[in-house]
Amino acid sequence: MNIQPTKALDEFLRVIQLEKNFSVHTVKEYERDITQFLTFLRAEGVDDLREVEYIHARLFVTKLYEEKLSRTTVSRKISSIRTFFRFLNRDYGIDLSPFLSLYHPKKEKLLPNFFYEDELAQLFEANAGDDLKSLRNMALLELLYATGIRVSECTSIELDDIDFHYSILRVMGKGRKERIVPFGQYAHDALIKYINEARPLIMKNNKHNRLFVNMRGGELTARGVHYILNEMIQNACMHTKIYPHMLRHTFATHLLNNGADLRTVQELLGHANLSSTQIYTHVTKEHLRSTYMKAHPRA
Numbered sequence: 001m002n003i004q005p006t007k008a009l010d011e012f013l014r015v016i017q018l019e020k021n022f023s024v025h026t027v028k029e030y031e032r033d034i035t036q037f038l039t040f041l042r043a044e045g046v047d048d049l050r051e052v053e054y055i056h057a058r059l060f061v062t063k064l065y066e067e068k069l070s071r072t073t074v075s076r077k078i079s080s081i082r083t084f085f086r087f088l089n090r091d092y093g094i095d096l097s098p099f100l101s102l103y104h105p106k107k108e109k110l111l112p113n114f115f116y117e118d119e120l121a122q123l124f125e126a127n128a129g130d131d132l133k134s135l136r137n138m139a140l141l142e143l144l145y146a147t148g149i150r151v152s153e154c155t156s157i158e159l160d161d162i163d164f165h166y167s168i169l170r171v172m173g174k175g176r177k178e179r180i181v182p183f184g185q186y187a188h189d190a191l192i193k194y195i196n197e198a199r200p201l202i203m204k205n206n207k208h209n210r211l212f213v214n215m216r217g218g219e220l221t222a223r224g225v226h227y228i229l230n231e232m233i234q235n236a237c238m239h240t241k242i243y244p245h246m247l248r249h250t251f252a253t254h255l256l257n258n259g260a261d262l263r264t265v266q267e268l269l270g271h272a273n274l275s276s277t278q279i280y281t282h283v284t285k286e287h288l289r290s291t292y293m294k295a296h297p298r299a
Contacts, residue, residue: 003049003092005038012087021176025152033080049094057081057098078102112249112279119238120145120250126236132198133215137228139187139194140212140220144244146187147171148251148269151222151244157211159195164188173270181268252280 013031016022022030040060046052064074081099088094115123127137144154153171161170167188169181183191199213206217214220225244233242248269255265266277 003088003094005041005047005049008049008088008092009034009038009084011091012084015087016083023152023174026174029076030080030083033077034084036077037081049088049092052094052098054098054101057102061102112253113241113246114250114253115246117254119240122238123232123236127232132202135190135194135198136202136212136215137232139190139198140225140228141232141247142187142190143169143183144247145251146183147181148248149181150174150248150270151225153270154244155210155212155220155222155225158209159211160209162191162211164192171270174272177270179267179270249280252277256280 009031012034013027016030017024017027037060040063041047041049041052041056044056044059046056061074061078064077069077078099082102085094085096085099089096124138124141127134127141129135129138140154143149144151147169149169149171150173153173156172157169163169167183167185169183171179171181173179195211202213202215203217206213208219210219212220212225214224222244229242229244229247233240252265252269255268256262262274262277262281265280266274269277271277
């Protein structure tokens with residue numbers, strides 16, 4: 001029986017979204033990676049997934065390296081396609097070996113970028129203001145730094161998810177796993193001011209329960225958060241790049257630098273495995289080493 005690639009992909013995406021509860025972002029990554037492989041197969045004259053062999057997998061990975069993709073990206077694409085073939089093996093009895101035999105490239109050990117405390121203070125100071133936009137932006141920045149939540153978690157927060165009495169936030173993380181994250185007084189005050197003074201005026205006739213809104217009153221998107229943060233960096237005249245995850249890195253790094261234990265940081269970040277959190281210990285060690293080298297007379 002001929003297995004149509006497009007139909008098989010649609011079935012696979014439905015399974016990981018509805019049965020596995022993968023996030024929308026993760027599903028899109030799988031779709032992008034597998035679609036790229038299916039496009040490659042068509043160019044190679046392979047229209048039936050049963051005809052895929054190790055040589056096709058090997059040529060595809062070679063093509064990825066020719067495109068100058070990072071080892072991390074190549075590794076992710078291999079994992080995506082392996083998962084797809086496991087599904088095909090389970091539902092259609094297709095041979096798993098083409099991608100099982102592939103070598104996973106070692107990932108680059110890149111340390112996450114983060115802000116130093118004085119840089120962050122500069123960012124907050126330059127963007128303070130009492131206009132509607134500034135109140136919204138400050139609440140967003142304070143909450144991202146106070147909680148270390150992912151941008152997808154931030155944009156899905158609803159007003160009912162915040163408990164101001166205990167200063168805690170209910171977050172729906174990866175795999176639909178719920179966690180409770182505390183936030184401090186600065187974020188508390190910024191959120192209260194934004195919700196009471198700015199959000200109702202920005203909302204106008206819009207009706208939805210999302211915490212953060214764009215300046216037209218609609219739900220704020222991940223792209224919108226990225227745009228806001230870039231605008232705030234420009235306001236602060238800081239010559240650096242910023243992205244939402246950088247504030248998550250900063251949150252974790254500052255906690256560890258100030259004595260928080262690894263298990264607590266893991267729980268706050270919503271990491272399933274401690275190994276995901278341990279990268280921040282490398283950051284703090286590098287920070288200690290850098291400080292030592294600058295400060296010690298005989299370093």
